Amino acid sequence: MTHDSSLAASTHPYDSLTPDTILDAMEEAGFAVSGRLFALNSYENRVYQVGLDDSAPVIAKFYRPGRWSEEAIQEEHGFTLELLQADIPVVAPMKLTSGDTLGRHGEFLFTVFPQRGGQAPDTSVTDTLYRLGQWLGQIHNIGAKKPFAHRPGMDLLEGIEVSNRLLVEGDWIPADLRPAWDSLIPDLQRLCAVRVDEAGPVETLRLHGDCHSGNILCRDEQMLFVDLDDCRTGPAIQDMWLLLNGDDVDRGAQLGELLEGYEMFRDFNRRERHLIEPLRCYRQIAHCAWLAKRWDDPAFPRFFPWFAQPRFWSDQILSLREQLSALQSPAITVPGQY
Numbered sequence: 001m002t003h004d005s006s007l008a009a010s011t012h013p014y015d016s017l018t019p020d021t022i023l024d025a026m027e028e029a030g031f032a033v034s035g036r037l038f039a040l041n042s043y044e045n046r047v048y049q050v051g052l053d054d055s056a057p058v059i060a061k062f063y064r065p066g067r068w069s070e071e072a073i074q075e076e077h078g079f080t081l082e083l084l085q086a087d088i089p090v091v092a093p094m095k096l097t098s099g100d101t102l103g104r105h106g107e108f109l110f111t112v113f114p115q116r117g118g119q120a121p122d123t124s125v126t127d128t129l130y131r132l133g134q135w136l137g138q139i140h141n142i143g144a145k146k147p148f149a150h151r152p153g154m155d156l157l158e159g160i161e162v163s164n165r166l167l168v169e170g171d172w173i174p175a176d177l178r179p180a181w182d183s184l185i186p187d188l189q190r191l192c193a194v195r196v197d198e199a200g201p202v203e204t205l206r207l208h209g210d211c212h213s214g215n216i217l218c219r220d221e222q223m224l225f226v227d228l229d230d231c232r233t234g235p236a237i238q239d240m241w242l243l244l245n246g247d248d249v250d251r252g253a254q255l256g257e258l259l260e261g262y263e264m265f266r267d268f269n270r271r272e273r274h275l276i277e278p279l280r281c282y283r284q285i286a287h288c289a290w291l292a293k294r295w296d297d298p299a300f301p302r303f304f305p306w307f308a309q310p311r312f313w314s315d316q317i318l319s320l321r322e323q324l325s326a327l328q329s330p331a332i333t334v335p336g337q338y
Helices: 019-028 070-085 126-143 156-169 175-199 248-262 270-293 299-303 310-328
Strands: 033-039 046-052 058-062 103-105 108-114 205-207 216-219 222-225 232-234
Touching (some): 019 033, 019 046, 019 103, 019 108, 070 108, 070 126, 126 205, 126 222, 126 248, 156 175, 175 270, 175 310, 270 310
Antiparallel strands (some): 033 046, 046 058, 058 108, 103 108, 205 232, 216 222
């Protein structure tokens, strides 16, 4: 199958999100816009820096139509505001003149954030990991207070199956690479299931969901957690493993630093470390499926042209083979404890 977005004229919903539409939405929401508009790097949603006449610029996020229900977005906002009210450093949505944090303009749902600057934390610094752990413990204490009703959970095994089915049925994997791909996936699923069994029953709670260093801003010794667009229900380790890097020894030491800060505020079930490699496998295959699902959005072929190339899939197979090896090895250990 040929996946060429140029074969037909684009009719994507974002085609109607013109500068005038954005500025009109902001004016209706009560902002005195200056007309200055700058698109920021964002693919799942559309995000803009909007200049105002009487104050500093703000950040407007226009949600992808059809991705989340209005109730699910409200839960994202509600969770973020709970964190803010608990003095946890998050960038929370602003109230609009309607009194709500969620606006609607035509077919688009949108929200507005104050502009905040900073850089990603240096997770090679042990004190940084310790402080991140402290904040994550407090975030999870809030997250455990009540469940989400409208946002998804994390079923790792089912998620891998669903994402793989989408890729296979959509003929995204080149035909000459299908045998290698098809032989890998069942082994990955089997070993992921073993790791999930080794973890045993784990508590699930409301999470940031996409807690990597790019979603944390540091400035003047202060940390800010941003972009809870992917907040969901899942195990605590989901908000930790993306902050780890290097070999198993390095990652074990880093996890130990995170947990030293985390457990000042909240207990952690160390058996969850068995879920790290299944979560990594899930994320890799789900990322491929995400690109496939979004290929009708003209921004995706433009920014991810390599996705439709055979070399990308060769690299994915090599990476999944490494993942298979990682799943066959013991789970990472925390120095002095496991």
